[in-house]
Amino acid sequence: MAGLATPTSASRSMILLDGVHKVYDAGENAVYALRGIDLEIGPGEYIALMGPSGSGKSTLMHILGCLDVPTEGEYFLDGTPVSGMSSRALAGIRNRKIGFVFQSFNLLPRATILRNAELPMLYAGVGRRERRERALAALERVGLADRAKALPTQLSGGQKQRVAIARALVNDPPIVLADEPTGNLDSKTGHEILAIFDGLQREGHTVLLVTHDSAIATHAHRIVRMVDGLIGNGDADASEAPS
Amino acid sequence: MTIHESIVDGLVDVRTHKLRTFLQTLGVILGVASLVAVQGLADSGRRQATRFFSEFGGLTKLFVSNRPSKETKVTARQLASDGLTWDDVQAIKRDVPWAKLVDPIVQLELIVRYGSFQRSGEISGATPDYPAVYRFYPARGRFLTEDDMASGSRVTVLGDTAARKYFGNEDPIGKTLYFDNVGFTVVGVMMRKEFYFGEDSHNALEWMNEMTFVPLTTVYSRFTGDERKRVNYVNVVVDKVANNAKAAEAIKTVLYRRHGGVLDFEVHNRSERLKQQQEQSRMFDVVFLVTGIVSLIVGGIVIMNIMLASFQERIREVGIRKAIGAKGTDIAVQFLVESILVTSIGGAAGLVLGVGFARAITALLGQPAVITPQMAAIGVAASVLTGLVFGLYPAVKAARLNPVDALRYE
Numbered sequence: 001m002a003g004l005a006t007p008t009s010a011s012r013s014m015i016l017l018d019g020v021h022k023v024y025d026a027g028e029n030a031v032y033a034l035r036g037i038d039l040e041i042g043p044g045e046y047i048a049l050m051g052p053s054g055s056g057k058s059t060l061m062h063i064l065g066c067l068d069v070p071t072e073g074e075y076f077l078d079g080t081p082v083s084g085m086s087s088r089a090l091a092g093i094r095n096r097k098i099g100f101v102f103q104s105f106n107l108l109p110r111a112t113i114l115r116n117a118e119l120p121m122l123y124a125g126v127g128r129r130e131r132r133e134r135a136l137a138a139l140e141r142v143g144l145a146d147r148a149k150a151l152p153t154q155l156s157g158g159q160k161q162r163v164a165i166a167r168a169l170v171n172d173p174p175i176v177l178a179d180e181p182t183g184n185l186d187s188k189t190g191h192e193i194l195a196i197f198d199g200l201q202r203e204g205h206t207v208l209l210v211t212h213d214s215a216i217a218t219h220a221h222r223i224v225r226m227v228d229g230l231i232g233n234g235d236a237d238a239s240e241a242p243s
Numbered sequence: 244m245t246i247h248e249s250i251v252d253g254l255v256d257v258r259t260h261k262l263r264t265f266l267q268t269l270g271v272i273l274g275v276a277s278l279v280a281v282q283g284l285a286d287s288g289r290r291q292a293t294r295f296f297s298e299f300g301g302l303t304k305l306f307v308s309n310r311p312s313k314e315t316k317v318t319a320r321q322l323a324s325d326g327l328t329w330d331d332v333q334a335i336k337r338d339v340p341w342a343k344l345v346d347p348i349v350q351l352e353l354i355v356r357y358g359s360f361q362r363s364g365e366i367s368g369a370t371p372d373y374p375a376v377y378r379f380y381p382a383r384g385r386f387l388t389e390d391d392m393a394s395g396s397r398v399t400v401l402g403d404t405a406a407r408k409y410f411g412n413e414d415p416i417g418k419t420l421y422f423d424n425v426g427f428t429v430v431g432v433m434m435r436k437e438f439y440f441g442e443d444s445h446n447a448l449e450w451m452n453e454m455t456f457v458p459l460t461t462v463y464s465r466f467t468g469d470e471r472k473r474v475n476y477v478n479v480v481v482d483k484v485a486n487n488a489k490a491a492e493a494i495k496t497v498l499y500r501r502h503g504g505v506l507d508f509e510v511h512n513r514s515e516r517l518k519q520q521q522e523q524s525r526m527f528d529v530v531f532l533v534t535g536i537v538s539l540i541v542g543g544i545v546i547m548n549i550m551l552a553s554f555q556e557r558i559r560e561v562g563i564r565k566a567i568g569a570k571g572t573d574i575a576v577q578f579l580v581e582s583i584l585v586t587s588i589g590g591a592a593g594l595v596l597g598v599g600f601a602r603a604i605t606a607l608l609g610q611p612a613v614i615t616p617q618m619a620a621i622g623v624a625a626s627v628l629t630g631l632v633f634g635l636y637p638a639v640k641a642a643r644l645n646p647v648d649a650l651r652y653e
Binding site for chain 2: 124
């Protein structure tokens with residue numbers, strides 16, 4: 001798959017990884033977290049990234065989310081090579097291209113729901129009025145517009161995750177990365193959250209769910225399995241996934 | 244993220260950590276208060292001294308006095324010198340271009356008698372320029388004139404206290420006073436002069452109210468018969484303060500030459516004296532200044548310490564902000580804005596406290612308090628600077644956090 005990294009194929013893919021390695025603490029104690037990942041994800045795909053802990057899926061997630069850069073290899077995001085970008089440029093990519101949803105919600109505890117939802121637009125330099133409108137629209141969409149003035153501590157887990165999703169969507173990023181988004185929720189609430197991701201995918205977002213739960217993975221159209229820093233041969237349709 | 248938005252977030256942070264904010268601001272409050280108080284006291288002192296001088300002639304007045312030789316061995320040349328004389332006055336008028344007014348004074352003790360009142364008193368022989376030199380004018384009647392000088396007339400002008408002493412509540416104008424049995428007609432009474440350095444202190448200008456003036460020429464013709472027309476001192480009013488030093492030098496040169504190379508006189512420069520006084524009081528200012536700066540440094544270190552101590556609980560916040568697109572500079576600006584916000588709050592409180600200090604101390608000294616825009620400027624500048632300097636390290640540290648590590652931080 002090394003031949004994938006050509007401009008033509010790069011321009012077709014939303015995400016294209018070519019021989020990505022990640023090594024921590026180079027030297028004697030080196031940890032080889034990723035050992036040559038090749039991965040292509042098209043626009044609008046719904047992917048589940050699975051694997052046991054220590055398989056490198058978190059590291060891959062961080063690189064895909066531009067929170068970290070590969071030690072070796074190329075990463076094209078929406079046709080743009082991001083491997084060698086400065087941390088400043090990566091911040092811009094995270095802001096515009098990627099919406100993050102975390103297992104532990106990661107809302108700012110002292111900021112109101114509205115402020116939390118506005119945050120990505122603050123860093124994008126969106127004007128006050130537009131910011132407010134878009135944040136309220138995103139909260140409306142996850143059914144929380146009426147709680148705009150509340151603080152995160154006043155919300156249930158499911159509501160917090162809805163706010164996090166609203167925050168991930170305000171800058172309308174092409175990619176939504178969700179790291180165990182239902183891990184801290186009961187199964188009923190989890191299903192409601194997953195239904196939102198299903199909807200996002202139908203609207204054209206590329207959705208990538210990191211999970212260890214096969215039942216959740218069935219929502220995706222494709223499952224990428226990781227073992228020991230490599231993508232296993234289980235790269236298959238979700239319908240074939242074992243339960 | 245704009246600075247405005249950072250302030251919004253910073254205010255939330257300050258509100259939720261009231262005790263922390265209070266502890267952080269304490270040093271800044273004391274430091275700024277100290278700086279502001281110094282400025283206020285220095286200003287108050289300066290204004291007071293300038294005002295005092297302006298009450299009797301302002302800063303352009305040079306005062307030339309006779310000086311007895313400090314040497315025990317008096318040379319023949321010194322004995323030969325007459326000291327300051329009427330002719331010296333004319334020479335200064337002629338040869339010192341910056342001299343606007345030159346006014347000699349002769350003082351002598353005479354027996355003053357009015358009715359049954361009789362007592363020895365000090366009489367001043369003066370010229371018609373005296374009121375202009377001292378900015379000291381008659382309240383009633385007139386002062387001495389050129390005609391009085393020319394004819395050596397027997398007229399006298401009294402200070403307010405002197406007039407009361409001799410005449411009580413009677414109107415002195417037109418009455419006759421006897422100096423050593425020579426009758427003088429009172430033609431004027433001077434306005435009353437008052438200046439108090441403190442509320443409880445005495446009138447520093449009372450000596451002016453006690454004066455009794457007669458024409459200078461009359462002193463020579465009626466009392467001393469002094470052929471050499473010696474005078475006790477000479478006031479020279481210079482055209483402007485900037486020329487004080489030049490004029491003082493020129494006067495010294497003229498007199499030194501005329502006195503045959505004998506230094507039996509002294510030229511006092513008021514603006515010099517004011518400067519000296521200020522330099523002396525600067526010692527006191529410096530102590531306060533150092534105290535203020537030390538307090539600010541301590542306050543700054545406290546702020547930095549607390550910021551670093553609370554840094555741990557904010558690492559995750561930095562991670563979240565970075566994950567959704569904050570650049571390093573956004574984080575640095577946010578941290579800096581917060582520290583400046585905290586120090587500014589301290590600065591505002593310090594300003595109020597400092598003005599209070601200055602008021603209290605000036606009240607204690609009985610001086611009027613002076614509150615100037617500079618005090619506010621110093622307070623604001625000092626607090627912002629403290630926030631900037633001591634907020635820098637935590638800000639840079641936060642900006643450099645790796646987003647992955649920061650997000651993982653529990």
